Amino acid sequence: MSNPSLLILPGDGIGPEVMAEVRRIIDWYGTARGMVFDVSEDLVGGCAYDKHGTPLHDDTMAKAQEVDAVLLGAVGGPKYDALDFSVKPERGLLRLRKEMDLFANLRPAQCFDALADFSSLKKDVVAGLDIMIVRELTSGIYFGEPRGIIEEGNERVGINTQRYTESEIDRVARSAFELAMKRNKKLCSMEKANVMESGILWREVVTEVGKDYPEVELSHMYADAGAMQLTRWPKQFDVIVTDNLFGDMLSDLAAMLTGSLGMLPSASLGAPMANGRPKALYEPVHGSAPDIAGQGKANPIACILSFAMALRYSFDQGAEADRLEKAVEAVLADGKRTADLLGEEGVQPVTTSEMGTAILEKL
Amino acid sequence: MSNPSLLILPGDGIGPEVMAEVRRIIDWYGTARGMVFDVSEDLVGGCAYDKHGTPLHDDTMAKAQEVDAVLLGAVGGPKYDALDFSVKPERGLLRLRKEMDLFANLRPAQCFDALADFSSLKKDVVAGLDIMIVRELTSGIYFGEPRGIIEEGNERVGINTQRYTESEIDRVARSAFELAMKRNKKLCSMEKANVMESGILWREVVTEVGKDYPEVELSHMYADAGAMQLTRWPKQFDVIVTDNLFGDMLSDLAAMLTGSLGMLPSASLGAPMANGRPKALYEPVHGSAPDIAGQGKANPIACILSFAMALRYSFDQGAEADRLEKAVEAVLADGKRTADLLGEEGVQPVTTSEMGTAILEKL
């Protein structure tokens, strides 16, 4: 049997430096645990535009379709702000999501004990927080047609279309129920069914799918109330399922509650491939942070934990994922902190690669 | 000259009881300050549906168009959950906003010193917070066509349309810049220009309008980053301008930061009428809270402060608005608290109407 394959797309800004630490971890798994991956690397985002005039070359897209999993760093930067919409760095990421049909975006928002003080929220509100947001990632207003800026009368009109089919809602709802079954059997679905017909259909289909999961306690909440409740008392939630646009905002909000964005991974999963593994892309929740790129200040943990998610969801190596997550926790417990997490007394500042080394030592 | 006219729409749930306290305040202004209002009252929401089979009768709509200002309590309740979309209580509110063309929704998020402990955020993050969100209220995905649930192939598809014309963006941007000029001359505009063409147009038009306000420092932020930054350090903002849907979520989030939803008013303003006053509707940010209705537990302050906003924005009585706001602060400083704000040591629990009485005494 051939080795599992990984396509690494470091991207822009701090992407390459955090991904460099992940590569060391991947190498460790090969040497120490006999889990050898076939790793290839390519461009996405601004750096791909610089080289090819497009944020994602067709060859890269084709490679992404073939591998067992894609690991992505981050895309974007001020250098590309003036580019046309169609070639902006983000389009590379959106194309990957759409063409790989990665409909279920899993975003854990977990508050690490050692870091609870970093949250802008009170410690008792966030300590021990561990929720999972499942965001629909390939449809909705991100991709709906018609879209664009048109002329009408004497003025321009900006148009986007929110569009959800029953089957699109059904499949992401099933992913969320499956996750809920493995966790606390509590699922909250969020939309604006009081204002949007697409939200009405969303609520209906999720309710219908729920009949196949009678053990899961399903609730519904308007997305604005959801934003409020996440802020007020996030521990009332376990798994949340929502659409692409609401998921974008709610998962970022949930991430910020934990106070440590540099720590949070994500997985974007599609349908099973011929080998049974789901199409998959793993990326940190944080962005490309061009202001700190190249200074050894970036926190590689979100990207490393994204690889842990790959071990769990693509390669069925839950125990190895646990091992990696425990190594990260142990390093934090030792007081080692990258620049984004300084401020407390008695902690030890480390660079991006020192953090990688510390995690390797714990492994 | 005839007296200024007010249409009062108490609505559902706690609406009637909080509005009863506002009526006492209005009466006080007549007796003690010689500011007599012509007040009429009517139905909106579930109670209007119960009586007329529609959440807003045409006669009520006509009256709302004629008066100088509308005061609304709250709409909705579980009793109406199963109603068809077209007659849900919310449709009454949405019809008022749309037909009165109330394009600028002003939502202050202010943290009252005496209540800072109620926030789920750390005290230093929210103490002294005073920001203003200007939400576009008559367009965007709330009203765009086509919309609905259609059959396509073998399944249903839910569709909504986000649609913004240049002039719609222009006018709400101007409202926001005008407000920024009266405050700290700092305006942040939020959209998803990285994903939505309507966001690109939004950003362009706001930037263009900004040329007429060179003193205002204008910035742009993606709405997901906006949700994060509001959570991380809300005091970085002064005025925020955003579209209908993002504004729905971001203003609710901002409201929750303050920890005291029962305190927050809002104003929805349209174009000037023949008498120079803007079309206007004032309502508390909180909902109809059917679970506590009729028990004297509701906090009337948000509704009372909405009337203060009416004094300021409809009747040019800034000094009288200040007087009312100071009376509210004085009552809080005395330690009087409705049921939503209990929990601290040494405060004095009061009912809805006792809170009204206490505020009247301070006036």
Ligand SMILES: CC(C)[C@H](C(=O)O)[C@@H](O)C(=O)O
């Ligand atoms: C970069 C951007 C296109 C993207 C999105 O809006 O989905 C990002 O915010 C995210 O959440 O992954």
Ligand SMILES: CC(C)[C@H](C(=O)O)[C@@H](O)C(=O)O
């Ligand atoms: C009641 C509902 C229709 C409304 C909205 O979505 O605008 C409410 O959430 C608000 O913000 O005023």
